Amino acid sequence: MSDISLATGEAEPLTYPIGRIAEPTEVIEVGPGVLWVRLPIPFQLDHINVWLIEDHDGWYIVDTGVATDDAKAMWRKVLSTYLKDKPVKGVIVTHLHPDHVGLAGWLTRKWDVDLHMSRIDFLSCHTLVNDTGREAPKAARDFYRAAGFSERGIEAYAKRFGSFGERVSRLPDTYRRLREGDEMTINGNIWRIVVGSGHAPEHVCLYCPALKLLISGDQVLPRISSNVSVHPTDLNDNPLHDWIESCHRLRANLPADLLVLPAHNEPFYGLHTRLSSLIEGHEESLAKLHAYLDEPKRAIDVFPALFKRKIGPEVFFLATGESLAHLRCLIGRGLATVTRDDKGVDWYSRLG
Numbered sequence: 001m002s003d004i005s006l007a008t009g010e011a012e013p014l015t016y017p018i019g020r021i022a023e024p025t026e027v028i029e030v031g032p033g034v035l036w037v038r039l040p041i042p043f044q045l046d047h048i049n050v051w052l053i054e055d056h057d058g059w060y061i062v063d064t065g066v067a068t069d070d071a072k073a074m075w076r077k078v079l080s081t082y083l084k085d086k087p088v089k090g091v092i093v094t095h096l097h098p099d100h101v102g103l104a105g106w107l108t109r110k111w112d113v114d115l116h117m118s119r120i121d122f123l124s125c126h127t128l129v130n131d132t133g134r135e136a137p138k139a140a141r142d143f144y145r146a147a148g149f150s151e152r153g154i155e156a157y158a159k160r161f162g163s164f165g166e167r168v169s170r171l172p173d174t175y176r177r178l179r180e181g182d183e184m185t186i187n188g189n190i191w192r193i194v195v196g197s198g199h200a201p202e203h204v205c206l207y208c209p210a211l212k213l214l215i216s217g218d219q220v221l222p223r224i225s226s227n228v229s230v231h232p233t234d235l236n237d238n239p240l241h242d243w244i245e246s247c248h249r250l251r252a253n254l255p256a257d258l259l260v261l262p263a264h265n266e267p268f269y270g271l272h273t274r275l276s277s278l279i280e281g282h283e284e285s286l287a288k289l290h291a292y293l294d295e296p297k298r299a300i301d302v303f304p305a306l307f308k309r310k311i312g313p314e315v316f317f318l319a320t321g322e323s324l325a326h327l328r329c330l331i332g333r334g335l336a337t338v339t340r341d342d343k344g345v346d347w348y349s350r351l352g
């Protein structure tokens with residue numbers, strides 16, 4: 001999910017055929033045997049869409065919500081009302097973020113079923129959960145100092161370090177790996193795994209050609225530009241390059257006329273339009289950022305080039321991560337360079 005919208009991702013002619021939003025604990029059928037459930041999440045973005053897919057002998061759950069008592073209560077109600085006396089037979093998670101994976105452990109234990117997930121996201125999720133209760137490492141403090149954070153900002157970061165696991169129920173110790181091109185047959189229909197990257201390292205989407213459906217997770221959202229951020233652990237990461245490349249690949253490999261089932265907002269038509277708009281939005285931001293680097297700037301200095309809204313403390317980390325993603329992308333294209341000063345702060349300048 002994303003809490004801040006870039007200065008991109010404007011509304012374009014997408015259509016929303018369902019025409020309404022599911023009430024709490026209501027399900028809406030969005031295709032034969034495919035149900036939409038909207039769960040509350042305790043974030044600025046207040047909901048996540050999760051999906052139930054009916055097989056002949058049970059149901060698959062796709063994405064799970066955050067580990068809160070509210071979400072558990074909603075699941076109990078939904079699962080006791082709509083499963084037609086069939087069990088849950090598997091839990092599929094699109095990617096590692098807590099609103100998606102949060103109740104995966106709870107649900108898989110409750111039904112004694114497997115978790116299906118990509119390898120990188122499953123293992124990365126374990127790593128992040130293992131940080132819970134740890135003190136922020138020096139490398140992570142240095143990372144935010146390099147981005148331009150004050151000592152007070154670094155302390156605020158250190159305080160929130162390790163909070164990831166608080167919203168995730170204990171993860172299963174094993175999983176079933178999902179890879180690009182894998183196929184699951186559910187109720188006689190093939191669901192093909194399509195992988196994207198940039199928002200999460202190995203984000204799984206599920207494409208059903210027969211039903212013309214795409215469960216897109218956070219890889220394609222209709223009204224929000226997904227957060228694409230650099231994190232302290234991965235020193236060479238260039239997630240915006242991966243994101244833009246994924247958008248191009250999805251547009252080339254998937255038909256335009258799918259009903260897209262996103263993790264946030266509502267189901268929509270207009271996949272190719274949306275992907276093109278996301279690509280163009282980021283390219284425009286990169287061009288603005290390039291122009292903005294007319295003199296050396298820190299990551300926290302470039303917000304005006306990328307965001308329409310004023311960046312307050314509540315989104316400062318996200319905005320910094322996104323700014324770094326754009327700066328790294330410019331460096332990757334040979335359009336910017338970075339120098340570290342004797343205080344450990346990185347200054348970015350344009351090339352070309």
Ligand SMILES: [Zn+2]
Nearest residue numbers: 001097199218
């Ligand atoms: Zn996400």
